Amino acid sequence: MSATAQRPEDLMGLSDEEFDTILEIMGREPNFTELSIFSVMWSEHCSYKSSKFWLKTLPTDGPQVIQGPGENAGVIDIGDGLAAIFKIESHNHPSFIEPYQGAATGVGGIMRDVFTMGARPIANLNALRFGSPDHPKTRHLINGVVAGIGGYGNCIGVPTVGGEVNFDPGYNGNILVNAMTVGIANTDKIFYSAAAGLGLPVVYVGSKTGRDGIHGATMASAEFDDDSADKRPTVQVGDPFTEKLLLEACLELMATDAIVAIQDMGAAGLTSSSVEMASKGNVGITLNLDDVPQRETEMQPFELMLSESQERMLMVLKPGREDEARAIFEKWELDLSVIGTTNDSERLVLTSAGEVVADIPVPPLVAAAPEYERPWTATPPREVLGHDAVPAPFDLGVALLTMIESPDLCSRRWIWEQYDHMVMGDTVGRPGVDAALVRVHGTQKALAISTDCTPRYVEANPFEGGKQAVAEAWRNVTSVGATPLAVTNNLNFGNPERPEIMGQLVGAVQGMGEACLALDSPVVSGNVSLYNETNGAAILPTPVIGCVGLLEDVTQRMGAAFEADGDAIFVVGETTGWLGCSIYQRDMAGGSAGAPPPVDLNTERQNGDFVRASIAAHQINACHDVSDGGLAVALAEMAIAGNVGADIDYKPAIPVHAWAFGEDQARYVVTTADPASFEALAAAANVAVTRIGRVGGAALTLPGAEPISVESLREAHTRWLPEYMASR
Amino acid sequence: MTAAVIVFPGSNCDRDVAVSLEAALGHAPIMAWHGDSTLPDVDLIVVPGGFSYGDYLRSGAMAANSPIMREVIARANGGTPVLGICNGFQVLTECGLLPGVLMRNASLKFVCRDVDLRVERADTVFTSQYTKDQVIRIPVAHHDGNYFTDPETHKALEDNGQVAFRYCAADGSITDDANPNGSLANIAGILNTAGNVLGMMPHPERLADPLLGGLDGAPMFSALAEAIAA
Numbered sequence: 001m002s003a004t005a006q007r008p009e010d011l012m013g014l015s016d017e018e019f020d021t022i023l024e025i026m027g028r029e030p031n032f033t034e035l036s037i038f039s040v041m042w043s044e045h046c047s048y049k050s051s052k053f054w055l056k057t058l059p060t061d062g063p064q065v066i067q068g069p070g071e072n073a074g075v076i077d078i079g080d081g082l083a084a085i086f087k088i089e090s091h092n093h094p095s096f097i098e099p100y101q102g103a104a105t106g107v108g109g110i111m112r113d114v115f116t117m118g119a120r121p122i123a124n125l126n127a128l129r130f131g132s133p134d135h136p137k138t139r140h141l142i143n144g145v146v147a148g149i150g151g152y153g154n155c156i157g158v159p160t161v162g163g164e165v166n167f168d169p170g171y172n173g174n175i176l177v178n179a180m181t182v183g184i185a186n187t188d189k190i191f192y193s194a195a196a197g198l199g200l201p202v203v204y205v206g207s208k209t210g211r212d213g214i215h216g217a218t219m220a221s222a223e224f225d226d227d228s229a230d231k232r233p234t235v236q237v238g239d240p241f242t243e244k245l246l247l248e249a250c251l252e253l254m255a256t257d258a259i260v261a262i263q264d265m266g267a268a269g270l271t272s273s274s275v276e277m278a279s280k281g282n283v284g285i286t287l288n289l290d291d292v293p294q295r296e297t298e299m300q301p302f303e304l305m306l307s308e309s310q311e312r313m314l315m316v317l318k319p320g321r322e323d324e325a326r327a328i329f330e331k332w333e334l335d336l337s338v339i340g341t342t343n344d345s346e347r348l349v350l351t352s353a354g355e356v357v358a359d360i361p362v363p364p365l366v367a368a369a370p371e372y373e374r375p376w377t378a379t380p381p382r383e384v385l386g387h388d389a390v391p392a393p394f395d396l397g398v399a400l401l402t403m404i405e406s407p408d409l410c411s412r413r414w415i416w417e418q419y420d421h422m423v424m425g426d427t428v429g430r431p432g433v434d435a436a437l438v439r440v441h442g443t444q445k446a447l448a449i450s451t452d453c454t455p456r457y458v459e460a461n462p463f464e465g466g467k468q469a470v471a472e473a474w475r476n477v478t479s480v481g482a483t484p485l486a487v488t489n490n491l492n493f494g495n496p497e498r499p500e501i502m503g504q505l506v507g508a509v510q511g512m513g514e515a516c517l518a519l520d521s522p523v524v525s526g527n528v529s530l531y532n533e534t535n536g537a538a539i540l541p542t543p544v545i546g547c548v549g550l551l552e553d554v555t556q557r558m559g560a561a562f563e564a565d566g567d568a569i570f571v572v573g574e575t576t577g578w579l580g581c582s583i584y585q586r587d588m589a590g591g592s593a594g595a596p597p598p599v600d601l602n603t604e605r606q607n608g609d610f611v612r613a614s615i616a617a618h619q620i621n622a623c624h625d626v627s628d629g630g631l632a633v634a635l636a637e638m639a640i641a642g643n644v645g646a647d648i649d650y651k652p653a654i655p656v657h658a659w660a661f662g663e664d665q666a667r668y669v670v671t672t673a674d675p676a677s678f679e680a681l682a683a684a685a686n687v688a689v690t691r692i693g694r695v696g697g698a699a700l701t702l703p704g705a706e707p708i709s710v711e712s713l714r715e716a717h718t719r720w721l722p723e724y725m726a727s728r
Numbered sequence: 729m730t731a732a733v734i735v736f737p738g739s740n741c742d743r744d745v746a747v748s749l750e751a752a753l754g755h756a757p758i759m760a761w762h763g764d765s766t767l768p769d770v771d772l773i774v775v776p777g778g779f780s781y782g783d784y785l786r787s788g789a790m791a792a793n794s795p796i797m798r799e800v801i802a803r804a805n806g807g808t809p810v811l812g813i814c815n816g817f818q819v820l821t822e823c824g825l826l827p828g829v830l831m832r833n834a835s836l837k838f839v840c841r842d843v844d845l846r847v848e849r850a851d852t853v854f855t856s857q858y859t860k861d862q863v864i865r866i867p868v869a870h871h872d873g874n875y876f877t878d879p880e881t882h883k884a885l886e887d888n889g890q891v892a893f894r895y896c897a898a899d900g901s902i903t904d905d906a907n908p909n910g911s912l913a914n915i916a917g918i919l920n921t922a923g924n925v926l927g928m929m930p931h932p933e934r935l936a937d938p939l940l941g942g943l944d945g946a947p948m949f950s951a952l953a954e955a956i957a958a
Contacts, residue, residue, distance in 0.1 A: 150838050154869070155779040157740020241738050241782025333737060420840045420869045422934050423777075425744040430941070439939065554939060 074524025213308025466511025494538025
């Protein structure tokens, strides 16, 4: 059969081999609708065919894990019958084409993934990567993405509490928009997608289906070229108001016991949701497409199945509960339509106008989805640079001011003031420092959440960079006093068919895996975004980590602001002055080069556990992790946050610029009123601490530099972004 | 001494203000659904923040025409205190309980941050626990908070002492820099002529818990609790 079958001209992104497999599965030539379904289900975006082999190597278990990867989002136990449900997801390609709607629907999609599982979303975060500020599109993209994230999150009423933003020419043709949502559910009220049971009604709820976003998943699985703007019709349009209604209606129905299974319609819409539910429940599903609520006329079966219209859910209900569900959805002015039933055929059968328009066996559609162990080449190691390889600035203070004013280190206030970060009344730690801290409503608990990745480290050494992304997120969560519990990851890379790109992915995943194990923070959910390239130029490898931690008593939270005059300032962790791949080197000394700072996971763990214990023992008054820009930048940020200066009188044995701007890992700056006890605790824990100065005054004085007033630090820190965005 | 919070499709600060009311009153308020055309007997009505009906058409315009608002208008005219916060303020202007409109912010951007407010009236049921000219810190979070009205109405507002709060600098001075949205005369909140209806863009419910960074919003809820208990 396969040898003689007519091969369609357009394989919709499938390879010849993949098409042959389809012929074998079907035993005949697939019709257009069926081929469309295979095409999206086997797209990189839906099938993870290039990354699955490596993703399986990540640690995903732990006593805190209720649900690891494979459902709509990961679920962890936070005690007292409560669960945190979270995931991060990319919307890179649509956001580059249409930044407002691309970013908005990214936020909408990730929130649905979380409330599908029974959780009320309590926090949104965003990891954003833009091109060079000099690039003509960058300002427009920032404006659109920030407005889109705000427009969606503000309206639905879930606070946007944190995230990160980087600029690099590597993202000129392909920005990254990764959105993370964290929600809270009762552990006995978590909803899954397996449609177990026969003869059950399959119910469609939410917005009507239109022609938007058709083949969006396929678009997200290919590179861009100069004509990428022509792909605008594949971008979905979001309606946060409808999502708010859908959220409330779903949670109201979930409070009953009418739902057997529920799955949001995200990428590949009705196709992936129905296949997912049938496959996980080992059942067949028959859908009558005539019953799908439609907002356009004469929609074809493939359009109905591939539409990525937003704000829709597919549910399987217990028999006889349809009217109860309908009453709730009607109250919220949403459509509810019974569009099919489950059966024992294990086939997806679609009918329209009384005719069968598609009939596909579900198990091979899922199980035979391609999985490639693509060839890869390891990123060649780079030389470790000595202190003298990176020249000193002519003036340390001027260098610091220049750095904290730079695009990558300046204040992000211009962005987060456009996000409602306080709605829901539980934002204890507002945006701007370390991890965001959100109270679990009605309890003393709080979740600490941070997203992190340092792409220039990953580019230089994917393995160390992968480790570092986990370590930094873990460190940020630790800095506020919380215990990191688990992570979600968003792997953003270029074209995996190029061995050097695949090598970046492999190295980063291996590094992440090691760090997650060492730091007891398993991966419970995630997303992979490949083909982030335009005209053959790939982005910097950007494996973003979102870490969630628990603080049992929110009143014990730790801040990063300098507090009391006279407090002693310590650095926790060893400072060797590692300048390779540092911000200082990149921005002030000729460009990123050399090996990035290595992450010693044992030290990371030991130092972090010590800092957390010191916070719990009320030994310290302020704590901030040391990352981009090194010690000097961390000190400046603490001074700005507390509106009080510091006198750093330590005499480093290494060149002072290396000491001030080196980016050695596993470090924190802490302050204490009782240096003797703190040093004793550190000695007992076998943790290296160095006393470097004291809090006080109105200026920050670094070794070998003139005092810099906190006011001028603040001015430098807050100047660039608003001025840049206001200019043309 | 009961309060009602009106819930429209798209309201999203209804729970937040209910928390503040419960803390002040000692019991939870009634949550009244937009589609109901009757309200139980209550001593205070709060129209909360959010994006009622998605803010489609114009902020507050569709909510102003929902069945429950007819009842809210009747109660307000009968003297029941009505507090509209943010989107609630927009609804109260759209339904005619308060004069003027809330246009798009002058920056054209959504703005969420703490602002300083000068208390212009401390002799109302809402503000009796503040003092006149006191500077309080309360967050704003809105896209359409740019208060505007015609010169005659503005003059009447000022002459009648209907301005309850103005955006101000930390020292209480009324400056352009302190104005987050371009509002006429830095107006942040206004009263009706009878003084029983207050609309304000800032969110007092967001700083009524020390863990959230301040307590300046709490006196409004305790003042209301005291007033309706009396």
